[in-house]
Structures are given as structure tokens and as C-alpha cells.
Amino acid sequence: MKKAGLIIFSICVTSVSVWAQDEGEEGEKGFKKENLFTGGSITLSFFNGQTIIGANPVFGYKLAKWVDAGLALNFLYNQSRDYYEFDDRVKQTVIGPGVFTRLYPIKFLFVQAQFEHNFNTVKYIPRPGSIYYTEDKVKVDANSLLVGGGFAQGRQPGSNSFFYFSVLVDVLKNVNSPYVNVDYDPVTSGQRVTMVPIIRAGVNIGLFEGKYK
Secondary structure, three states, X not given: OHHHHHHHHHHHHHHHHHHHHHHHHHOOOOOOXXXXXXXXXXXXXXXXXXXXXXXXXXXXXXXXOOEEEEEEEEEEEEEXXXXXXXXXXXXXXXXXXXXXXEEEEEXXXXXXXXXXXXXXXXXXXXXXXXXXXXXXXXXXXXXXXXXXXXXXXXXXOOOOOEEXXXXXXXXXXXXXXXXXXXXXXXOOOEEEEEEOOEEEEEEEEEOOOOOOO
């Protein structure tokens, strides 16, 4: 699965380079400040005893009419229950940089790939009265490759300002990722990692847009 995720990300990056080159050959060349944008999204997910809340500010550039790319910064709080035993809890606080690409086959629909390297502080809280486990706190890091798609409302030629809604999943499924659910079997000491759907709603804001053309 890790290899598949990296292959998908490599294809997206290659596609962006090729399509941006084509756009430059057909249209105006050079840097255009009106193509810069900022904004970001909030993250909210409730799935199988897990809660994820976060923010994802971005800074990017419209490489072509159908391609956006840029940098992202991830802030996330994640809590899950029943990790080792019933009614225990695991809390994660996450911060990490990332890069993203959005491709628009239709002006109001997009597919997205976002690679992140997150630094996680993980705290384990056993159930009240537990005799098997004690409270613990560790710091770990993990790569994530979020892949999915979404809907853009208000995106039109000449404007980088619009609202969007997306659903993503982490295809790398790293056990330390904040975007997965990990079930632990105390009998076999085995783990099952499940991807958690990540729902994001956000805004894209053009920084130097001129009069709509």
C-alpha cells in the first residue's frame, strides 16, 4: 500500500509538471502574482469511536486553468477509544508541513493528492481502574498521503476565490498516522489499521486578483 501511495503521488507531480508546461507554451509565460492564493480548510471526522478536529492553512499557485499546487501546514487533534481495552483513550496532537496538488477535470470538481510529514504527541489514558495498562506519553512522526476529491463552488475563469468541500483518505496507512483507526488484539498482539474518511470544508482566496475577465 505504501508503494501504491507513492506511485500515485509521483504520477500527480509528473502530471502537474507536464500540464503546466503545456499551459505555458499555449498562454502567457512567467510568474503572475494574480495566480497566488491562500486560504485553507477545517477538518472534522467522526468514525468508529474516533474524533478528528483540525485546520489546514495553505499557500499556493495556479499553475494552469486546471492545476493548483502549493504548501500546507497541518494542525490536528485526534482522539480514539477502545484502543487496548474497552473505554480507554488515545489522544494525538499533530503538527506538520505538507505539499498538495489539485487537478480540475471539470471547473467545479477536483481530485487531490496531499503529502504530509506530521509530528505527533500521543498520550494513552487507560480506562478507570485498569490493572493491565498505565498512562503513557510518546512522540512519534509519520508520513501521510491523502488522496481523494471534492467539489468547488464559485470557481470560475479569472478568479482564484471559491469555497470547496473534499473527502480524503490516507493511503499509506502508517500506524502512527492521525488519519487511521488502529484496532489492537491483546490476545494475538496484532494490529489492524483502517483508513478514516477525512472531511474538509474550506476556502480558496486569490491574493492579487484583478477585475474579473
